[in-house]
Amino acid sequence: MSDSGKRDSAEQAEFRSYCRDWLADHHPGEPTVRLPQSPLEIMTRDQLDYLQAWQKAAYDAGLVGCDYPVEVGGGGRKDCQRVANEEMQAARTPFFPNVIGLGMAAPTVLHHARDDVKRELLPRLFSGEDIWCQGFSEPGAGSDLASVQTFAEPKGDRWVINGHKVWTSLAHFAEWMIILLRTDKSHKYEGLSYFVVPIRAALGKGVSVRPLIKMTGETGFNEVIFDGLEVDDRYRLDELGKGWQVAMTTLLHERGAGELQAPRAGGLKSRESHSATARSLLELARKTPRGAGTAADDPVLRDRMMQQVIREEALKENQRRARVPALLDHPMRLPLQNKLLASELGQDTARVALEVAGAAATLYMADEHAPDRGQWPLAYMNSFGMTIAAGTSEVQRNILGERVLGLAKSK
Template sequence: MSDEQLKDTPEQAQFRADARAWLAENTPEPPTVRLPQSPLEIMTHEQLDYLQAWQKAAYDAGLVGCDYPVEVGGGGRDNCQRIANEEMLRARTPFFPNVIGLGMAAPTVFYHAQEELKQRLLPALFSGEDIWCQGFSEPGAGSDLANVQTFAERKGDKWVINGHKVWTSLAHFAEWMILLLRTDKSVKHDGLSYFVVPIKSALGKGVTVSPLIKITGETGFNEVIFDNLEVDDSYRLDELGKGWQVAMTTLLHERGAGELVTPRSGGMKSESTHNTNSHALVDLARRTERSSGTAADDPLIRDRIMQQLIREQGLADNNRRSRVPDLQDHPMRLALQNKLLMSEVAQDSAGLAMDIEGAAASLYLGDGQAPDGGQWPMAYMNSFGFTIAAGTSEVQRNILGERVLGMAKSK
């Protein structure tokens, strides 16, 4: 019996058994199209259709939204999303496409929206029918998020929105956007408000979505232009001027708070995804031939892999610690630590894989001679986005130092 099973309540143990049995029978066959390494890089409708069908099946089986109330489309269970995530990871299922919806929009809507709006939006979010994106970053407001300038002007019971959002993952498929904007230009933080906006239905009628092509050739990023888009006041979350507080709910969950279904919760081991942990590095090193033996015979490579294994074990122990309330001395510590360390461990793992491959790391995705189909170089290039998203590593360290450890603020 695993450590997880030993800690389950009787209800959770039954849920785990049911989830494991269902996954054994219903994990989908590998797709006929190449999938991206994360849901944030979905580019084609064929990729999206495959992943949406999987999310819908998992939702119907009770593996998504487990801990949310039944009234808003959830499973009404107690701490079972964690178990569903563990079992999906164990079964190596595909990831879900609606990662922003599940990981950021759902908790924000649940904690801050009116009841009618929750009941309207959350079921289709959980099932994956409605894809969500996040409208936070702007050309002049990245790490300084409170400086956003997208502006909404009141017009009766409507708001007219004008502005420019950038680095907007999944906007090309999204029905809905969580949107931080300014409703008062005279103050900074208190001039922000938070809306949910139906952008797909407004394409060409106040919303323009344009792809941003990365060095990898992927087009998961977009820029979104608002040009006199009218939205109803009922789409505003919480009170006027409370957008910064609402955004903190979003960011806390984006940085790893809560048991939510995220790209880290699963990943099919196939040509379409690649496991970037130390065990995969060991396998790669053993297969990579050098002039004398393999890369695994190099003591420096073995030492670096071992360092990664130690860091991964520390992250796993930190996650277990997060389930014990008495071990949590600050509500932000573990979420911020996990976001910071997971993104940097993933980047270092991919960088180490590049060093193991040597010259072969220059071969692009799909090259017949590229080790593992070129997935490691792709993972390395994409890893920099995760050390920037949800606040750069430097921002995370500042917050941990100032707000968690009580150190003097940086100037």
């Protein structure tokens, strides 16, 4: 029995056995399409169709939304999403495409939306039939999120939205967006309200989505223009002017809180892809020629690679603290620690991989001689987005220092 299994309650042990059996019988096998490194980089309809079909199958089997109430489309279980996640990870299944929906929108909707809105939106979110995106960042409001200016003006029992959101992952496929809007220009924080808005149905009728092409050639990011989009007041989450507090729910989960809400299945990639882990790094070193042997024989590189292995294992062990109530003295401590450490670990692992590959690291995906088909330089370039998303590493350190450790605020 795994370490995870030893901690299971009777219900969790039974559910784990069910998940393991179901995955053995329904594992999708080798992907039929080339998958991106991350669900945030889904670019083609073929990729989306493949991944949506997998999420729908897992949801129908009860492996998604396990801990949410039955009346909103969940499984009605207790702390069983963790079990499903662990079994999907062990089985190396594909990731779910609706990562923003599962990890950020679902817990926010659950805690702040009207009951009829929960019943309307959550089942199709869990199944992956409706893809979600996040409308927070703007051209003039990134790390200073409270400075957003996209404005919602009241019109009877509806709101008219005008403004500009940017760096919006998955907007090119999304049906729904969670969005932070300004409803009062005279107050910075109290002037914010939080909505969920349909964007796919409104394309050309108040919403425009424009792709942002990165230096990698990928188009997972977008900018979204709102020009008179009208939405019902029922899609406002919580009270008017409480948008900042609702946004904190979203950000807490984006930074890693609540394993039960965000299935992190993954591991299976197409033959052309892989994940930037220490294990993949070691595999690269063992097959990269270096002198009379391989890069794995280089003592300097071995030391640097082992540092990555140690950091990765330490991060896994630190994440286990989230299951010990006595260690959860502050709600932001572990989520922010894990987000900060994981994003920087991924970047450093990719950087070491480029050193291991040597001159061949300059070869990109189109070159048949590129190590691991050019995925390492791709991972390195994409890693900078991860140290910015959900608040930069500098922001995370400031929050940990000031709000968690109680240090004096920086001037």
